[in-house]
Amino acid sequence: xxxxxxxxxxxxxxxxxxxxxxxxxxxxxxxxxxxxxxxxxxxxxxxxxxxxxxxxxxxxxxxxxxxxxxxxxxxxxxxxxxxxxxxxxxxxxxxxxxxxxxxxxxxxxxxxxxxxxxxx
Amino acid sequence: xxxxxxxxxxxxxxxxxxxxxxxxxxxxxxxxxxxxxxxxxxxxxxxxxxxxxxxxxxxxxxxxxxxxxxxxxxxxxxxxxxxxxxxxxxxxxxxxxxxxxxxxxxxx
Numbered sequence: 090x091x092x093x094x095x096x097x098x099x100x101x102x103x104x105x106x107x108x109x110x111x112x113x114x115x116x117x118x119x120x121x122x123x124x125x126x127x128x129x130x131x132x133x134x135x136x137x138x139x140x141x142x143x144x145x146x147x148x149x150x151x152x153x154x155x156x157x158x159x160x161x162x163x164x165x166x167x168x169x170x171x172x173x174x175x176x177x178x179x180x181x182x183x184x185x186x187x188x189x190x191x192x193x194x195x196x197x198x199x200x201x202x203x204x205x206x207x208x209x
Numbered sequence: 210x211x212x213x214x215x216x217x218x219x220x221x222x223x224x225x226x227x228x229x230x231x232x233x234x235x236x237x238x239x240x241x242x243x244x245x246x247x248x249x250x251x252x253x254x255x256x257x258x259x260x261x262x263x264x265x266x267x268x269x270x271x272x273x274x275x276x277x278x279x280x281x282x283x284x285x286x287x288x289x290x291x292x293x294x295x296x297x298x299x300x301x302x303x304x305x306x307x308x309x310x311x312x313x314x315x316x317x
Contacts, residue, residue, distance in 0.1 A: 124306075126253075134245075134253065134296055136306040148304040184252055193259045194300060195243040199252035 091115040091198045093185050098203035105175050109203050111168040111185030119143070119163035122188040124196065125170050127181040137183070138170065153179075175207045211235050211302050215295075215309035221317040226287045230312045232280040232297035241301035244273055244282045247311075248293045256295075257282060292316050 097109040111123070125137040138149045138159040147159050158171040168185050183203045186196040212235035222228050232242065240260035245253035255264045257273035260280060270285040284291055297309040 133311045134247075134298075134308040136304070136308070139304060150305050190258060193241055195255055195258040195264075196245075196253070196298075197255050197264070199254075202252055 091187070093187065093198055093200035095183075095185055095200040095203045098183070098205050100206045100208060101175055102209050103176060103207055105207075106171070106173045107175065107205060109170040109172070109183055109185075109205070111170075111200050113166045113168065113187075116187075118161075118166040122194075123159075123161065123168045124186050124188055125159060125168075125183055126186055126196070126199075127179075127183045128202075129178075129181045132181075135181075139188070140168070172205070175205075177207050179205065180207045181205060210305055211238060211299055211307050213297055213299055213307050213309040215297060215312050217312060218310065219313040219315060221315045222287055223317045224287050224289055228284050228287060228314065230282045230295055230314075232275075232282070232309050234278045234280075234299055234301075236302075237277045238299045238301035240276045241299055242273075242275065242280050243298045243300075244271075245296045245298065246291075246293045247296065253296065287314075289316075 092114045094112045101107050124139040127135050127137050140147045140159045144161045156174045160169045185200040187198045188194045189197040214233045216231045242260045244257040247253045256267050261273045272283050294311045294313045296311050300306045
């Protein structure tokens with residue numbers, strides 16, 4: 090059974106840093122692109138970042154570029170999102186998700202979400 | 210970035226109704242369009258990929274159609290468990306993947 094189990098959500102002060110983790114099981118993690126998607130309270134879904142199977146390719150939404158860093162440890166089957174210089178508008182539930190399907194891909198499995206609250 | 214616009218933003222319907230949700234892209238995206246269902250407090254769930262392909266395990270009352278800029282998600286006969294928020298997503302031009310703002314389907 091495919092599972093993505095997240096950890097690391099917290100209440101953090103503006104300007105602070107936080108790392109989210111997403112541990113994968115039930116599939117060959119090292120073969121898949123992985124993404125982070127977030128959802129601000131009461132709002133819609135917003136794509137945040139992605140990384141390819143070996144972690145050498147990374148992309149970011151403009152809103153987080155230069156502040157967030159995605160990485161993965163394929164030996165530990167774990168995806169990370171290092172978040173820095175956090176702002177109030179980064180407050181959201183962050184989901185990790187697996188990309189499937191090649192060029193015409195989709196997100197077939199999602200983590201349970203990690204709540205990040207940026208507040209003083 | 211490609212903008213995705215869903216309509217209506219909310220919809221009230223009854224069990225057994227046939228409902229159609231719409232998603233429009235700001236430019237042609239071929240069939241690079243996915244649909245997700247989200248219930249309160251839960252992660253999104255994939256329903257339809259590549260505009261019209263039903264994800265494994267999703268009931269056949271869900272169907273998708275469209276290409277280019279205009280897409281629809283149809284639920285042929287609403288069930289109580291279908292009341293949720295629905296999002297479309299494009300990845301024809303990505304990054305970034307972009308989502309519609311969602312359609313909230315409520316019980317009448």
